[in-house]
Amino acid sequence: MPDKVHYWISAVRKDSYGRIQFLKVHENSEQTFNNPTSWPRNEVIRYIESRYTFYTMTKSSGKWESGAKVNVILVNGTKYLRTDSNSIEKDNLDNLPDF
Numbered sequence: 417m418p419d420k421v422h423y424w425i426s427a428v429r430k431d432s433y434g435r436i437q438f439l440k441v442h443e444n445s446e447q448t449f450n451n452p453t454s455w456p457r458n459e460v461i462r463y464i465e466s467r468y469t470f471y472t473m474t475k476s477s478g479k480w481e482s483g484a485k486v487n488v489i490l491v492n493g494t495k496y497l498r499t500d501s502n503s504i505e506k507d508n509l510d511n512l513p514d515f
Contacts, residue, residue, distance in 0.1 A: 422468040425460070425486060426452060426475070427515040428507075436497055436507040440515050442473070454515075461495050464488045472499060472510045483510050 427440035439460050440452040464470060465488060472483030484499035491505050498508045 420469055421471050421482075423463070423470045424473045424480075425470055425509065425512065426473050426480075427513045428509060429454075429515055430507075434506070436509070438515075439497075439509075441470075457497065460486075460497065461488050472512055474510075474512070 421444045423444060424442040425439050426442060428436045429438040431437050436457050438454045438456055441455045441460065442452045460470065464486065470486040472486060473480050474483060475481070486509060487498055487501065489496045489498045489501060489503065491503050494505065496505065496507050498504075499510050500508060502508070
């Protein structure tokens with residue numbers, strides 16, 4: 417498990433252009449991850465820029481598995497949520513499922 421994770425992202429909701437609009441966010445705690453809340457993308461970006469750490473996570477065989485760190489990447493004046501540092505004008509969060 418990565419160090420100092422503040423929040424986990426398990427799913428996304430995209431608009432008709434494929435841009436993430438909302439994210440299913442779980443606060444990191446010693447309890448289970450069963451009560452996520454829906455956050456708008458701008459709120460997640462604001463938190464990341466305020467030095468909070470977000471990671472993706474997926475469920476496999478009934479267990480949560482840690483994914484990659486989520487970063488804000490600025491490309492041509494637009495902020496994107498990505499798990500890599502490519503300068504592609506598109507969000508990329510490890511193929512998380514839609515909700």
